[in-house]
Amino acid sequence: MMEKPQISIIISTYDSVDWLKKTLFGYANQSFTDFELLVADDGSDDLTKKTIAKLSSLFKRPLKHIWHEDKGFRKTTILNKAIEATQADYILMSDGDCIPEFNFVAKHMKYRKADYFLSGGYFKLSLLLSQMITLGDIENQSCFNINWLKKRGLKNSIKNIKITAKGFESDLLNSLTPTKATWNGHNSSGWKKDILKVNGFDERMQYGGEDREMGERLLNLGIKAKQIRYCAICVHLDHTRGYVKEEMLINNARIRKETRIMKKTYTDYGIVKK
Numbered sequence: 001m002m003e004k005p006q007i008s009i010i011i012s013t014y015d016s017v018d019w020l021k022k023t024l025f026g027y028a029n030q031s032f033t034d035f036e037l038l039v040a041d042d043g044s045d046d047l048t049k050k051t052i053a054k055l056s057s058l059f060k061r062p063l064k065h066i067w068h069e070d071k072g073f074r075k076t077t078i079l080n081k082a083i084e085a086t087q088a089d090y091i092l093m094s095d096g097d098c099i100p101e102f103n104f105v106a107k108h109m110k111y112r113k114a115d116y117f118l119s120g121g122y123f124k125l126s127l128l129l130s131q132m133i134t135l136g137d138i139e140n141q142s143c144f145n146i147n148w149l150k151k152r153g154l155k156n157s158i159k160n161i162k163i164t165a166k167g168f169e170s171d172l173l174n175s176l177t178p179t180k181a182t183w184n185g186h187n188s189s190g191w192k193k194d195i196l197k198v199n200g201f202d203e204r205m206q207y208g209g210e211d212r213e214m215g216e217r218l219l220n221l222g223i224k225a226k227q228i229r230y231c232a233i234c235v236h237l238d239h240t241r242g243y244v245k246e247e248m249l250i251n252n253a254r255i256r257k258e259t260r261i262m263k264k265t266y267t268d269y270g271i272v273k274k
Contacts, residue, residue: 011024016044030104037061044067044070075206119229121187
């Protein structure tokens with residue numbers, strides 16, 4: 001029997017096999033490998049299940065496929081189920097459309113600290129660039145090379161520094177950025193015991209700030225947030241969001257406002273139900 005992993009990684013997905021395949025391949029090429037990987041699947045069809053089974057052999061530990069029936073956008077519910085299924089004391093969360101750089105997990109392990117959660121960054125790609133990336137480009141890390149990206153259409157932008165900053169420069173940018181350290185669904189990590197204390201995600205929430213709301217409860221609890229958006233990088237693959245509805249955003253905004261005003265540290269609609 002294997003010892004429990006040092007870190008559990010939860011990847012959320014829904015019917016996006018091509019992007020999920022690239023994302024999982026990114027985790028199969030990490031410098032730090034003592035992790036378990038759970039795919040939190042919000043009701044995808046059998047193609048996703050078959051893809052996960054096929055790629056499982058690339059990892060030290062078999063991939064865990066946490067699935068529930070498709071009844072609309074229920075990401076928070078499946079994430080809570082995945083949290084319960086983790087074995088490690090520390091949890092990293094990202095999405096199935098975010099390819100991690102080779103040292104992505106290592107960075108989260110390096111900067112983790114008691115009574116903190118980590119807020120990482122992502123680098124948005126166009127749809128065309130997203131489609132161009134092959135598994136070979138992930139293996140040799142070309143898709144994180146600024147010159148490779150520019151040759152394929154990436155435009156000049158101050159945001160490109162997320163890709164180019166390394167070492168001291170990335171640490172300096174993390175300390176100087178005015179962007180608040182928040183719990184972002186695409187790239188954040190924290191201690192399982194802290195996540196359980198706030199009762200995970202609020203399952204009333206659908207798309208729009210649902211990840212940040214949990215982070216706000218962690219902050220209200222006294223957990224601090226550390227910014228690592230310039231050193232723990234994943235590239236975000238573009239896609240449409242046909243599932244987003246105005247009422248989702250309105251409802252989520254109401255719940256977040258309540259969390260802030262009442263300084264809530266716990267939700268009654270999380271992992272443990274009333």
